[in-house]
Amino acid sequence: MNPALEGALARRLLSSIAVLSLGAMSAMIGTAPAAAQTTLNALVWCDHTDPALIEPFEKANNVKVNLKEYEGTGTALSIISQSRPGDWDVLVIDGVDVQQAVDKNILGELPAGTLPTADIFPEVRMEANNTRNGKTYAVTEKFGYNTVSYDKAKVDPADMRDMSKLWSDTYKGRIAVYDYYLPMIGLTGIALGKATADLKEADLPAIRSKLFDLKKNAKQVSDVVSSQTALATGEVDIVFGGGEWLTAGLVKDKPNLDWVIPDQGAVRWAQSIGVMKDSTRKELALKFVQYIVSPEGQARLATSACYWAMPANQKAGALLTETQKTALRWNEQADYLKKTQLYPIPTPELDAKMQDAWTEMLQK
Amino acid sequence: MTRKLLAALASWLYAALLFGFIFLPVVVLVLFSFQDGRLPVPPFNGFSLRWYEAVFADGKLMAALLHSFLVATVSSLVACLFGFLAAYALARYRLPGSALQRGLLIAPMTVSYLIIALGLLTVLNALGVGLSLWTVGIGHVVINLPLCFALIYSSMGAHHVNIERAARDLGAGEVKVMLLVTAPMLLPSLLAAFFLSVTFSWDEFIIAFLLSRFDVTLPVEIWSLLRSGLNPKTNAIGSLVFLVSVSVLMVLELWLFRRTRKS
Amino acid sequence: MTARSLKDKEQRKAWAFVVPALVWTLAFFVTPFLFMVAMSLWTQQGGMIVQSWTLANYLAFFEKSALFKGLVNSLEITAIVTVLSVLLAYPLAWIIAERVPRRFQRLALTLAVLPFWTSYVVRSYSWLLVLSKTGVINQTLMQIGLIGQPLELASNRTATVIGFVHFFVMLLTLTIYANLVQLSPNYRRAAADLGANGLQTFWHVILPLTLPGIMTGAFLTFVLCIGDYVTPQILGGNNELVLPQIIMLQLGRRADFPMAAALSIILMLVITAAYIACARWLKIERA
Numbered sequence: 019m020n021p022a023l024e025g026a027l028a029r030r031l032l033s034s035i036a037v038l039s040l041g042a043m044s045a046m047i048g049t050a051p052a053a054a055q056t057t058l059n060a061l062v063w064c065d066h067t068d069p070a071l072i073e074p075f076e077k078a079n080n081v082k083v084n085l086k087e088y089e090g091t092g093t094a095l096s097i098i099s100q101s102r103p104g105d106w107d108v109l110v111i112d113g114v115d116v117q118q119a120v121d122k123n124i125l126g127e128l129p130a131g132t133l134p135t136a137d138i139f140p141e142v143r144m145e146a147n148n149t150r151n152g153k154t155y156a157v158t159e160k161f162g163y164n165t166v167s168y169d170k171a172k173v174d175p176a177d178m179r180d181m182s183k184l185w186s187d188t189y190k191g192r193i194a195v196y197d198y199y200l201p202m203i204g205l206t207g208i209a210l211g212k213a214t215a216d217l218k219e220a221d222l223p224a225i226r227s228k229l230f231d232l233k234k235n236a237k238q239v240s241d242v243v244s245s246q247t248a249l250a251t252g253e254v255d256i257v258f259g260g261g262e263w264l265t266a267g268l269v270k271d272k273p274n275l276d277w278v279i280p281d282q283g284a285v286r287w288a289q290s291i292g293v294m295k296d297s298t299r300k301e302l303a304l305k306f307v308q309y310i311v312s313p314e315g316q317a318r319l320a321t322s323a324c325y326w327a328m329p330a331n332q333k334a335g336a337l338l339t340e341t342q343k344t345a346l347r348w349n350e351q352a353d354y355l356k357k358t359q360l361y362p363i364p365t366p367e368l369d370a371k372m373q374d375a376w377t378e379m380l381q382k
Numbered sequence: 383m384t385r386k387l388l389a390a391l392a393s394w395l396y397a398a399l400l401f402g403f404i405f406l407p408v409v410v411l412v413l414f415s416f417q418d419g420r421l422p423v424p425p426f427n428g429f430s431l432r433w434y435e436a437v438f439a440d441g442k443l444m445a446a447l448l449h450s451f452l453v454a455t456v457s458s459l460v461a462c463l464f465g466f467l468a469a470y471a472l473a474r475y476r477l478p479g480s481a482l483q484r485g486l487l488i489a490p491m492t493v494s495y496l497i498i499a500l501g502l503l504t505v506l507n508a509l510g511v512g513l514s515l516w517t518v519g520i521g522h523v524v525i526n527l528p529l530c531f532a533l534i535y536s537s538m539g540a541h542h543v544n545i546e547r548a549a550r551d552l553g554a555g556e557v558k559v560m561l562l563v564t565a566p567m568l569l570p571s572l573l574a575a576f577f578l579s580v581t582f583s584w585d586e587f588i589i590a591f592l593l594s595r596f597d598v599t600l601p602v603e604i605w606s607l608l609r610s611g612l613n614p615k616t617n618a619i620g621s622l623v624f625l626v627s628v629s630v631l632m633v634l635e636l637w638l639f640r641r642t643r644k645s
Numbered sequence: 646m647t648a649r650s651l652k653d654k655e656q657r658k659a660w661a662f663v664v665p666a667l668v669w670t671l672a673f674f675v676t677p678f679l680f681m682v683a684m685s686l687w688t689q690q691g692g693m694i695v696q697s698w699t700l701a702n703y704l705a706f707f708e709k710s711a712l713f714k715g716l717v718n719s720l721e722i723t724a725i726v727t728v729l730s731v732l733l734a735y736p737l738a739w740i741i742a743e744r745v746p747r748r749f750q751r752l753a754l755t756l757a758v759l760p761f762w763t764s765y766v767v768r769s770y771s772w773l774l775v776l777s778k779t780g781v782i783n784q785t786l787m788q789i790g791l792i793g794q795p796l797e798l799a800s801n802r803t804a805t806v807i808g809f810v811h812f813f814v815m816l817l818t819l820t821i822y823a824n825l826v827q828l829s830p831n832y833r834r835a836a837a838d839l840g841a842n843g844l845q846t847f848w849h850v851i852l853p854l855t856l857p858g859i860m861t862g863a864f865l866t867f868v869l870c871i872g873d874y875v876t877p878q879i880l881g882g883n884n885e886l887v888l889p890q891i892i893m894l895q896l897g898r899r900a901d902f903p904m905a906a907a908l909s910i911i912l913m914l915v916i917t918a919a920y921i922a923c924a925r926w927l928k929i930e931r932a
Contacts, residue, residue: 093897252779253777377894404759407811423781471660475656483663493916496912502673504677504684601765608879612773616770617774
């Protein structure tokens with residue numbers, strides 16, 4: 019090729035690349051004002067990321083809701099500690115950890131009379147957790163159980179009523195363990211006959227060795243979704259730590275999936291939602307909280323894409339179909355609530371030790 | 383003779399096996415992106431395009447595609463520009479401590495991305511700088527700058543010096559020489575550096591994961607998609623990215639590099 | 646005098662060219678790194694970073710078996726992956742360089758690295774699809790009756806290693822091929838003239854000559870493998886943790902930046918040691 023032409027071609031190419039990237043750059047800057055449309059930043063568990071839940075609120079209020087999902091309170095607090103004050107407007111957090119968040123001065127007060135407290139199932143109102151000195155900092159939005167999920171075509175459902183069977187050779191290599199130390203240490207404690215509320219450092223050695231034994235029987239230790247996947251694809255037959263949140267959403271495709279609360283009992287989780295203390299958009303944030311705990315929001319949250327679970331607001335029942343209610347086992351809740359205990363609430367020192375025990379278990 | 387034949391046969395068999403190994407995940411990925419059902423595992427239920435429709439209907443994925451494109455082009459451009467300038471200075475001038483400078487510029491190449499990301503994250507935290515696509519871009523320039531510099535520097539042969547000198551004798555200024563003489567001569571390596579950077583930035587996960595918040599790049603979005611379970615939608619976006627990358631690669635190969643190589 | 650000032654001017658210009666790259670590297674690479682070193686000597690207590698100098702994090706690394714085991718796992722996996730990848734890639738590179746007709750070599754090589762262009766995260770995910778109990782391999786093997794029970798391929802070290810080896814076989818094929826084609830056929834002819842058979846030629850001539858290519862590839866494999874979080878996280882099923890996973894755990898679950906920093910420095914030291922071990926084969930040359 020003629021060198022002059024080559025040079026010309028090269029120059030044209032370079033300049034077109036320059037133009038292209040200038041365009042890209044301006045597009046990038048251009049997106050900044052667009053982002054200036056009112057936004058709301060929420061730190062949530064993955065069930066809140068379902069567009070079917072969020073979009074109605076966005077449309078009604080002409081707002082963009084930015085969602086960041088996390089798993090486990092430690093992760094949420096870690097993200098918050100890496101942010102500036104005012105970065106977050108709404109926080110979804112495990113009910114048992116609300117007090118910790120209040121201690122850390124993260125959550126703001128929710129004005130009295132703005133929430134449908136009377137409609138919330140009395141058993142999950144959790145005033146001791148959600149309020150302090152008469153001030154409300156968060157409200158329960160969803161609850162469920164960390165217990166035993168299984169594929170009834172592959173395991174004997176009668177066995178699943180006895181938690182100790184998970185440690186037996188029969189199910190070796192067929193179990194996925196949910197990767198969240200807090201409920202799992204609670205569950206293991208229950209298997210040892212210890213109440214979650216009374217867990218002390220002295221109980222840890224026994225729990226640790228019980229966990230190590232569990233690990234020997236487990237095929238994998240995995241988060242919400244990997245556990246779901248493993249059960250759905252038949253990679254494992256049992257998910258220890260699972261519950262309706264793991265199976266209810268899958269029942270349509272996988273009718274063999276089931277869950278049970280063993281005779282020993284199980285742990286109950288409850289999510290609370292609140293407004294961040296340093297939020298600069300408190301009014302809108304409150305509106306979002308109100309939407310989430312309204313019957314409409316609750317029905318959508320209960321059946322959201324990432325996981326299903328019971329809504330805290332009883333009135334959501336009117337908006338759920340019978341099939342949905344059956345999958346959620348709406349009518350059996352009274353019995354379940356009686357048989358289950360809340361997550362352990364360890365001191366920071368005990369919490370660190372629990373995490374260490376959990377990491378050690380992973381490495382076994 | 384038979385031994386030779388046997389050896390040939392064995393090597394073809396080996397090559398076939400290894401190519402099978404190399405292509406297995408890609409074939410499975412693409413095949414089950416057409417799965418008519420919720421799970422991308424056997425049995426194959428039938429052919430469907432619904433997961434591709436789902437990909438295009440997913441606003442977050444489309445936004446992530448755009449973000450990845452922006453971050454990749456802008457960060458690669460910056461990396462190429464800085465890399466080129468530095469290579470030019472270090473190859474054409476005698477600067478004090480030039481070996482040290484070269485070492486410094488190459489150094490990030492020998493460090494894990496995780497460490498680079500973590501370092502940047504701690505500093506950004508300490509300074510109270512919020513995370514955004516810009517911080518991801520900063521990180522990507524850090525990893526691509528050494529690459530661009532090394533590539534361009536190694537192609538700055540001495541044989542170009544005379545042409546540059548001639549241009550200077552004809553009255554061209556420094557910048558003019560650099561832009562109109564050196565850069566076009568180095569075009570193949572400039573382009574190679576640019577496209578390699580784009581590839582790396584486009585596919586980079588851990589820096590983008592740790593240094594972004596709401597606006598995320600494609601690998602991070604795919605990561606969270608993946609966290610929504612085994613889903614043929616992940617196959618569909620993966621196949622699409624693969625298809626587009628390979629087409630771009632072919633166009634480059636056929637059009638650009640063949641052309642420049644001929645000259 | 647004028648010559649001197651001209652030289653000064655030239656120098657200034659040269660500095661102006663090199664400064665952007667230097668400043669960028671200093672600001673966004675060296676400074677963060679130094680900051681991280683300092684951070685690793687602090688501690689995190691009750692969610693707050695305590696800025697008093699201590700080796701506590703490093704001591705904890707050696708005291709807490711779960712953390713130290715992370716390094717052991719990392720080293721084991723990386724060693725297995727590196728050796729396997731070299732052993733698998735070398736013959737392939739050789740076949741492409743020797744057996745494939747010249748004009749198809751480029752095509753063969755491009756094909757051999759084509760899966761590079763699936764996204765990195767997606768690649769691990771596809772291996773999950775391939776290796777799971779209901780995945781393609783197990784289903785096929787069961788269909789043809791080779792096995793009655795599915796093999797445990799996913800969610801363990803085997804899966805992590807397969808995922809890694811897949812990637813690095815491609816990479817090493819590339820580097821070793823590049824090395825092989827540079828060999829002059831004269832070496833082989835000379836060896837043959839001296840009466841060496843194929844194996845001897847390979848062992849005494851070809852292999853030593855391709856060693857730099859192998860070592861460059863092996864070093865790259867080591868660095869990329871030991872620092873990777875995605876592959877073990879997706880394929881390992883949390884049955885054991887490697888160092889990067891433990892680093893991410895410190896960050897994600899406890900916001901323990903000092904501990905994460907200390908572990909990163911340890912990772913960094915391991916990589917440096919590997920670099921020193923391979924240094925004599927690694928050179929960045931200017932053509």
